[in-house]
Amino acid sequence: MFSVSCPKCGSKDVMLLPTNEYVCKKCGHRWPMPQADYTWIEVEIKKAKLFEKYIDAPVDSCEELVSQLLKELDEKNARLLAAKILLQRAERRRTTPAELKKLYDDAERCFQ
Ligand SMILES: [Zn+2]
Structure with missing residues (x-):
């Protein structure tokens, strides 16, 4: 063994x-x-909860979203999650192409 x-x-x-x-x-x-290192599991659970919390929150800009998420996550995770939330919203809302482009641009700025 x-x-x-x-x-x-x-x-x-x-x-x-x-x-x-x-x-x-x-x-x-x-x-x-x-x-055994379980910290990544805790981070994943936290991210899933934050995702649910912010997916319908009235926070539209990436910067605002990231600054909220930074209270609970490190910067890399906060930016990734913010982008994921923005992209998911774009899909849920069935937006017009112009709105969709704005949401995708916002999501992209999250990584900068
Ligand atoms: Zn030895």
Whole structure:
């Protein structure tokens, strides 16, 4: 079941200690078991909630939307989500080509 190998000598003869550490039976090297990183899941859940919150909100410009989203997300995520919201709105509203172009332009500015 172990696909773990020692970072020091490469041996696959590795044991898991009750302290959540690995120890290499060949060279005796010890290293901590990597903890699962769930932060990206939390960010995804937060983004889904924010999406629902702002999809129908009366916030029309990208800058305003980003500044709201920045209260809860880092800049990269805030800009991506703002663009996603603006594009999704464009599709939901069945806008005229001119309005659609404006919405797409706004969404594009979110990345700048
Ligand atoms: Zn080793």
